[in-house]
Amino acid sequence: MQKHALIILSGLLLGALAVFLVFMGNPGNYGVCIACMLRDIAGALGLHQAQVVQYLRPEIIGLSLGATLAALITKEFRASGGSSPIIRFSLGFAGMLGMLVFLGCPVRTVLRLAGGDFNAGIGLIGLIIGIIMGTMFLRRGFSLGRAAKMSPANGYVFPLFILSLLTAALIIPSFFFASKTGPGSMHAPLLLSLGAGIVIGIMAQRSRLCMAGGIRDAIFFKDYHLMYGFLAVFVAALVGNLLVGSFKLGFMGQPLAHTDGLWNFLGMLLAGLTAILLGGCPLRQLVAASEGNTDAVATVLGLLAGAAFAHNFGWAASAKGVPQAGQVAVVLGLIFTLGMAFALCKFKVGGEVKNEKTCGC
């Protein structure tokens, strides 16, 4: 159990801090959600015009800076890239469409479940099916190809961008759009959100916490290491919600959620499938992007672009339900992702992967 201590501690901290952030002002079951928070950041940067979801979420800024800091201290910061960046961007884009139709990333799926939201249970089933589908492609030889080592400057671009956002937000807060009503206007105090983000970032970098990876490894390799982190998030958030009285069992009236089961299922299926093909959930991608992995940066940019499109064109769901355009977007996203997955099993990006793997010395 000792070797699982760090991942369990990370999960417990994330779950507890998520409940605390909601207690301090974040919307319900929205202490940490990489998808929704990137969506709010896209809004704050003016990339979409949905005025109720614009806020430069300091949790994301802190999370990224915490991960960079931990990677630098442990000398794990390493600039790399070149493993199908445009496909990663597109899969990030498609995954975000699914997550905004469900209203949450894999982390928020667990947090919603821990808040008693049954709709998230349906989302979780979709996530698991998506992950199983993804692992089937991996078994068939799906690969986005090799990344190569790059000059360190490449790796610092993303952390510097994040640092610039923080600097601008602290010096001229009016620089960014900020919602006056709606979910974007609900947030914990800035320094608290930032501090919580930093703690989660450091822990996630050290423990490699990954929600989609937890389910993947458990099913695929019978390796439950990452799963312990997943379960720890759930347990801490559940206990936290029960303690502060924010636990509410049922389908109806859940915060930032709708009850359309089919689209909760399909949205998270798309999210799970893209996460596995990309090698990790949005949380893991954000951490990797902060460690110098420019391929993960491409994914995060795809997530941001997906959020911007989803809200500019009314594809994202709301408490009222899933708009028809959002349903079309998810179906197109699924067709695109499955097409890419098949194509990359057959053609093998970075072709020599298979030949190199067994040189039989």
Next chain:
Amino acid sequence: MKKHVDARGLSCPEPVLLTRQALQDQVVKEITVLVDNKVAVENVTRMAENSNCQVKIEKQDSDFILTLIKTK
């Protein structure tokens, strides 16, 4: 027989997958795995130890060489 797996630059969980495939070959007693980041080192080591292998890790420039020896 010895096998060699070069999993440098591959994203999670491909290094684990390739190593596991190599391990499944009954005649193979020893495998060297080349990876280029700590996450892959941890993942491959965990899988190898769960599959009854002894793991030795060496650092070579910016890469890591893992030597896996089957104990059963």
